[in-house]
Amino acid sequence: MAMRSEAVPLTSRTDFIRGLEGFPVLPVLILLGIAALAIFAEILAPHDPEIGKLAARFRPPAWQTGGSVEYLLGTDHLGRDVLSRLIYGARVSMVVGITAVLVAGALGTALGIISGYLGGWTDQIIMRITDTWLALPALTFAIFLTAIVGPSEINIIIILGAVYWTRYARVIRGEVLSLKEREFVRLAIVAGCSKRTIMLRHILPNVINSAIVLGTLMLGVVVVTEAALSFLGVGVPPPKPAWGLMLADGKKGLMVGYWWLTVLPGTCIMLMVLSANLLGDWLRVKLDPQLRQL
Amino acid sequence: MASYILRRVGYSLISLFLLSLTIFLFVRVTGDPTTLLIEPGASQADIDAMREQFGLDRPIWVQYWSFMASLLQGDFGQSFYYRTPVLELYLSRLPNSLLLALAAMAFSLLIGIPSGILAAVRVGRFWDRAGKVFSLLGLSLPSFWVGLVLILFFSVYLGWLPSSGSGTIWHLLMPAFALGWYFAAAHMRLTRSSMLEVLGSEYIKLARLKGLPESLVIAKHAFKNALIPVLTLAGINLVIMINVAVVVETVFAWPGIGRLLYEGITFRDFPVVQAVVLLGGAMIVVVNLLIDILYAVIDPRIRLEA
């Protein structure tokens, strides 16, 4: 039965534009910049990120003595251009990060809605699992899973999704529990809508806001975890230039002072995570003040 | 109160059960767990023998039962690499991680609590905004990168501190800072919001009405009350710290269970990996339970309610 959702109106367009005050310009620009790097890597990167000239190993960045414009940000232990690796690394971070967040978000939101709305045994089971998985630290759990299925880009995405969906489920379920008591849901029930319809047409649109805010905040967390996994050697496998992997490689040159191999990839990670967090904070305030406790 | 405790214990047992079940199932999710549970390079005969031993041809619930049975007896398998029982290995490394976590916790509280209080008392002004910046940085700077940069500065450039190993307090400083960094920001945030909440309460209003100097109002009346949730979080965070120290311990070659985990994955020593995850999760569940019980016993209000 098709019922127009008389739900609590989401932020309408005019409200949204008016609410653009405090818009985090810089973070969004940074994120868009990283995305641009990711998309246009082939055009932007001066060198091949995976093949290097051994003769050009450990070159420092262009502004230091020994550096050259050819390798603007220096080279690593295999003579690979750092700048190019950073650019292609943006692609890895973006792809893995965003996809994993979407996977976790979809799974977590769905289970959160089901669990919250249907209640009863379904709710109990899902919640117990959620609590247990939440008790397990994400990084440890992710490492465990990579040890089982082996690292690859796809696997990492799935694993991160599997580890982080519980965060969504918890929050969304909470929202659903309070939404359940609202007028429009009761009206829908009285009107004879099926459970599936109610969940899809009435509940889902109202929790999307929270899911989005949570998603931006999770992006930072996921990127850091992926970097940690790559650093430990169980993330995106070489020679793909994940930033975390670059940090691991960079450690080799650290004791001799080859600082650019550590500082530069780390800065990229930091910028991406910082921007995602700032964006998430702003969204949280704008879209739903009730989410302050996130 | 007794019923409350019983209920909590019940929940924890269910959590532990689900935890072991999850781990167990995941190991078998690939279909053939022998690839994981058997040393790489073992002969076919060995593999078959192992199959027998593990009962891999038997129904799944029987397998789970023997899995749990051995766990409860303390048998977590044998490390391929070290050739010693995993539990022994784990317990020998645990004190090191505990030491690191305690140091990191001390650091995070020493920085987090005062800055949180300052931010709450000067809400909206300079210290509060500085606090917000600090909080963001804490969230956004990965702990291992902080560790690497610290090494760069203090070991490579300044040569003051050793970059790896353990043994002296100098070895402890940088890893503790790197590990505690994120939590310092988390504790600051919680202290701030807890303090703000307390400052808005009626008894603070009354304290001011009594004509008490503001410093007394904050130091005596607000402080203790605000600290309660922070210390609770700190207790839980301590255990979490032990478990997420993997990368910091790897960066600094600190001989704790985080590094053990790293060795496990590097050397494909699966029993070790499995044990670290299991024990880590169990540790967190148990500590959560203990903290809840402790609160039920200490806080007279809960005692009366429950």
Next chain:
Amino acid sequence: MSNSIPNSASSDRLDASGAPAAIVRPASGTRDRVLLEIDGLSTHYVSGRGTRVVRAVEDVSLRINAGETLGIVGESGSGKSTLALTILRLLPPAARIASGRMLFEGEDLLAKSDTEMRHVRGKRIAMILQDPMASLNPLFTIGDQVSEPIRVHEGLGRSPAWRRARDLLKAVRIPSPETRLSQHPHEMSGGMRQRIVGAIGISCEPRLLIADEPTTSLDLTIQAQYLNLLRDLQREHGLALIFITHNLGIVAKMCDQLAVMYAGRMVEAGPVREVFRAPSHPYTRALLSSIPRMSDSRRRLTAIDGQPPDLAALPPGCAFAPRCVSVMERCRTAEPPETRDSGRSVRCWLANGELPKSNGAL
């Protein structure tokens, strides 16, 4: 510095329930001394960018003499609590004292620095809050919390302050005070907690005690006892009492003077007996027509149509006009000025400069 008024109040009579049935007249001389004088006081709450201004208290004037009891009556949001906090200058950061004057014992309260105000609070002017459970810090003992103001204001050491606290608990009629001193708030009943808050209030022998709805959270049976206690304390210590309440029954029993507030404005004021007998303002009239009895003091004043106005968006003219049964055209366009006459005041166009004649006013 104890100024106990010699108890020559011969007109005291106790009725059957043990409550004083008549208004106490303390010895002459002290009565005429003005304790607190407020003139044209306005307190506004200003939101962040100054866009929203809530006129919580607007042009309020009142006067209270030593030993007197003033009742301030009004619905929620009428500004009574804000008024009390303004007197003590304990407003939240968003509030501004926009205009007016406050003189306490001849001293200008608005001119005082924060440190000076600190010496006033608790020591010369004290306040009791509504919810005793929330007012007491759950982590500290009763003895600690009661002796605290004494230690701070009078510099007493721990033991002597503790003894004073015990005497105070006795004064508020708490049985076995020694045991109570080392207990915590949650171990007491609501009535006891409110008495303790009262003890804290009088601990440094203030000249003025402000009680903000002190009986609202108490059980019916305890309310009468508590009010009697306040009564006796007032007599013994020569306190002036400002009683903030929405309950006219309490005002009838306890207060000498009455001030009625609506939407931040004081719409009527005067001696209780006279206002009750001949109210001038339509709001007061409406309130009185539903006056509850002491035994029924829980019933809310719901006799008036409509809702209290939004203090940030007041209509032009008299704030009460939308709900007034005697409203005139003039009321909607212009705010009525305050008319004062021999101890009474009214803010209403109906008064037209004339008040019902009072007889034998104080």
